Amino acid sequence: xxxxxxxxxxxxxxxxxxxxxxxxxxxxxxxxxxxxxxxxxxxxxxxxxxxxxxxxxxxxxxxxxxxxxxxxxxxxxxxxxxxxxxxxxxxxxxxxxxxxxxxxxxxxxxxxxxxx
Amino acid sequence: xxxxxxxxxxxxxxxxxxxxxxxxxxxxxxxxxxxxxxxxxxxxxxxxxxxxxxxxxxxxxxxxxxxxxxxxxxxxxxxxxxxxxxxxxxxxxxxxxxxxxxxxxxxxxxxxxxx
Numbered sequence: 664x665x666x667x668x669x670x671x672x673x674x675x676x677x678x679x680x681x682x683x684x685x686x687x688x689x690x691x692x693x694x695x696x697x698x699x700x701x702x703x704x705x706x707x708x709x710x711x712x713x714x715x716x717x718x719x720x721x722x723x724x725x726x727x728x729x730x731x732x733x734x735x736x737x738x739x740x741x742x743x744x745x746x747x748x749x750x751x752x753x754x755x756x757x758x759x760x761x762x763x764x765x766x767x768x769x770x771x772x773x774x775x776x777x778x779x
Numbered sequence: 780x781x782x783x784x785x786x787x788x789x790x791x792x793x794x795x796x797x798x799x800x801x802x803x804x805x806x807x808x809x810x811x812x813x814x815x816x817x818x819x820x821x822x823x824x825x826x827x828x829x830x831x832x833x834x835x836x837x838x839x840x841x842x843x844x845x846x847x848x849x850x851x852x853x854x855x856x857x858x859x860x861x862x863x864x865x866x867x868x869x870x871x872x873x874x875x876x877x878x879x880x881x882x883x884x885x886x887x888x889x890x891x892x893x894x
Binding site: 766767768 | 811825879883
């Protein structure tokens with residue numbers, strides 16, 4: 664299957680600081696990438712859809728000013744958690760949609776964010 | 780409002796036997812259904828998908844069955860292997876506007892295959 668990388672794999676930051684997470688599609692061009700969040704023992708929840716060259720579409724309840732998404736190229740999308748708080752601590756996972764089959768998504772390994 | 784439900788949080792089977800993972804959904808507008816496998820601290824790995832107009836799709840040891848009238852799908856793994864031990868997520872794709880859409884995931888079922 665397709666390869667999607669995420670960096671960093673884990674990060675610890677202090678409350679009030681910002682953290683950037685990168686998601687790269689390594690072997691195909693992804694016009695659409697998705698950002699998910701997973702709490703312990705829970706399902707993946709879609710946060711936003713990232714479209715190359717346009718503004719991201721956020722799910723209801725997700726603050727777009729807090730979770731900044733940039734999809735500057737067909738292989739890179741970034742999620743910046745601004746002014747992080749302990750409640751933002753979570754597992755963040757990105758995915759890249761298979762060209763022509765957006766329902767078939769290839770996921771990155773995830774980033775564990777801990778805000779102290 | 781949980782549109783995709785996996786009611787069994789865990790399942791344990793013996794190596795070589797069949798594993799059957801179940802998923803129920805409520806929205807008849809879903810276009811595709813997918814199964815993903817996930818290990819701890821890793822992203823989900825795509826396993827198999829099925830279009831809403833089909834009732835069966837097979838790929839090697841994995842078969843997905845869709846019963847639209849019951850709004851139910853299942854994943855069969857035959858024969859089960861210890862390496863199949865993981866969390867399995869059922870997901871459904873729903874189309875949005877302007878060629879967009881999203882995946883809605885179930886809660887996951889932890890499968891343990893005993894040697």
